[in-house]
Amino acid sequence: MGNEFIYAQPVKIFFGEGKFQELGKVLDEQGVSRCVIACGKHFAPTARELMDKESRIVAVFGGVEQNPQLSGVIETTRLAREHKADAVIGIGGGSSIDTAKFAAAIALDGHEAIEYYRGERPFPAKRLTIIAVPTTAGTGSEVTQVSVVSHVTEKKTINNPAFMPKAAIVDPLLMLSVPPRTTMNTGLDAMAHALEGYWSKNHQPIPDLMAIEAVRLILGNLETAYRDGGNREARGNMALASLLGGLSFALPKTAASHACSYPLSEDYHLPHGEACAFTLDSLVRINADERLEYLAKAVGLRDTAELAERIRAFKEMAGLRSRLGDLGEVDLDKLCRDCAAHPLMNNNPVKMTEEKLREMFEALR
């Protein structure tokens, strides 16, 4: 694509320790008068306390689960419709933000969530304001037009402008309580976003710069955030890395490690970050080229082999599943077939055929 690109980033980002305390100002600025919160059980008490203090918060759905189900979207939509809300706030990891996005996109319409999920009808032109408050440093969902929702066993990524938040409040203080293993999973998800945005066939100069800085921050801070969750400097740097990771892939989209993460989550129940990390170091080796070598040197490493090794070491540090034997009984034919068929695989710079995927997974026995 030479030097031609179109870059746009429509989300107003409020970043910094304590920014969540300014939620009222953000609601003022966005002209919100009645809003619903979607969150998981960790933040449900905080959300209910907020509702007592802030009269514009009219309802809370506190039941979002990991790999969020469409049922959570249906419930959040029901609350938004019933309370005539004009905004939905997602407070939590990617699961809560994605639930809020989907509900906000369909609430002004009378149709069922499943019809949109199945692609049977286009998302309505009018939607509620989306405000994203990430509490994990990983998905970058606060700056993407993506919502990942599961229905029964199918996990589906829907990419639609209807899901773009109007505002994001990124407050590292909300992330101090993330448990160590989730810190590692989500931190490696951010690493996967930065690397995949960077090596995606659709990479662009501005996201490239953010990707390099995200990788540098993760290499320098993930271990501390994992071992010492209360370390505010490390949490702040990981929050920034996650945001930059989101901006790195929002336009170029992700590639092979994300394509492989879907079958690994659906069939072997790995959380999203762990599923992305499963193949990430292998793919650093497979996708190694001059550009990736440039990134490795720019973040202070010797070469791409050291980058792959640092990712492998992070996984080992937290005991993440990283070999086929860790997954139980594996149907390798199906795994390779499903990974190869995922649309994101087409963004990978090296063509990953079923055969090549088999070779990669065989090396992880």
Ligand code: NAD
């Ligand atoms: P998550 O939202 O599923 O949260 C993981 C766990 O951590 C949950 O149990 C949650 O309650 C808990 N948690 C979250 N914040 C916490 C905190 N501050 N303290 C204590 N516990 C906390 O995990 P995630 O990795 O943030 O999100 C994963 C989901 O996001 C997946 O469904 C993935 O596919 C999706 N995703 C979406 C995008 C996007 O652009 N929309 C990008 C990447 C991933």
